[in-house]
Amino acid sequence: MFRNFRMISSVVFGRGSFNQLDDILSAKRKDAFMVFLVDDVFKGKALSGRVPAKEGDLTIFVNVDDEPKTKYVDSLVAQVKGHASGLPDGVIGIGGGSTLDLAKAVSLMLTNPGSAADYQGWDLIKIPAVYHVGIPTLSGTGAEVSRTTVLTGPTKKLGINSDHTVFDQVVLDPELIAGVPKDQWFYTGMDCYIHCVESLQGTFLNAFSQAYGEKALELCRQVYLEDWPDSDDRLMMASYFGGMSIAYSQVGVCHAMSYGLAFVLGVHHGIGNSIVFDYLDAFYPEGVAEFRAMLEKIKIELPRNITKDLTEEQLDTMTNVAFGLAPLWENALGKDWQTVMPKERIKELYRRM
Structure with a gap:
């Protein structure tokens, strides 16, 4: 049988397209909050000031000096769940491949029980993720389009591979990768x-x-x-x-x-x-x-x-x-x-x- 894989629902490409993020998210806002996971390299930098967070939203500057670990995903999920009752309206990842993988993993683990380590493998996720958006500030990994979130667990490095992993929306703004070392x-x-x-x-x-x-x-x-x-x-x-x-x-x-x-x-x-x-x-x-x-x-x-x-x-x-x-x-x-x-x-x- 041919695999009926899921593709990204919406893609916007172009220089300056990051400026459309607020409009894109406004259409998805309900009565809850948005979670912004931003690479901490941008903390205090111009990009962090452009993140369209509203009152009640949660912005977390994530550290990706090490590649994402399942225990880090679990701690981020606990932080989001402790922010307010109920699920967020969305999770938005802004950064390189590791940050995007964290955003995908957090969006999955907000709706699925247990630890992220329980889902390292192929098609183990059963419940769809919350709405999630990927905005790459590095290019090459393909994390913005893949069905994988690569994680290091207690016994192995292996992705959560699932159609539910795929972003609902990506914003591809080449201006964001200018000046990368x-x-x-x-x-x-x-x-x-x-x-x-x-x-x-x-x-x-x-x-x-x-x-x-x-x-x-x-x-x-x-x-x-x-x-x-x-x-x-x-x-x-x-x-x-x-x-x-x-x-x-x-x-x-x-x-x-x-x-x-x-x-x-x-x-x-x-x-x-x-x-x-x-x-x-x-x-x-x-x-x-x-x-x-x-x-x-x-x-x-x-x-x-x-x-x-x-x-x-x-x-x-x-x-x-x-x-x-x-x-x-x-x-x-x-x-x-x-x-x-x-x-x-x-x-x-x-x-x-």
Whole structure:
């Protein structure tokens, strides 16, 4: 049976479109309140003063120095529930991929019982989320369009993957990603580039995924190998199309292994993908060569030797986290992936990093 996946209901794109947020939310306001989850990097900055919070609304500046953890989601949900009786009219995430993932997770856990850790997996959410809006201030992760909210739990790093995760509304304003530090701009963009390479070479590929993935890849090449005056606009659309490319497909070897790095070492997703991808010539030779050309053009130095002091137990944990992501491996290597990629081969790749 073909999967009838959910897409974002409403999208607004354009420079200055953030100014429409108040009007967009006004149509959704009832008798409750709105929750704004804003990356704390904007605390005291101009953007925080533009958030259209009304009297009674709750604005929380979230910290994403570390990637989102299930226990952080649970604490945010408790804070929202303690703010007022009843559910909010909406949850709005303003920030990079981690902030958007927090917004998606909080909106889900306001309506579903238990801990966010209970829902790490595929299609475990049963009750729709409250209305939720995503406004990216970084581009590349595809978090604004994906059905996943990536979380680190007590025993694994794994997303809450559900049609209910998808945002009801996204606001894509390229002005919001201007001035992002070069390294951060590069690493988040590489998340998009790498998952397009993985999708386009995966066994799950179909015409739907291919159409979005090829366009996203083209836009990434324009941003990171060429010089365009509207590169922020192009990168924002690459992120959107890249996220759509895996809606009917999946990522692969690099993402599976970066999850292991993140779980044990706390390496952020975009950096982790970039570190891993540089060692995957055997799987994605053309993509890795092009990635290295991007590194050279943008003058980025990848972190090296990050696993040299790990114990065998830590390497085993890292390997087990990666090995447990079966859909990613199957997309990359086919149904017999465990024969092609036994745990020892994964561990050996980690040792090289």
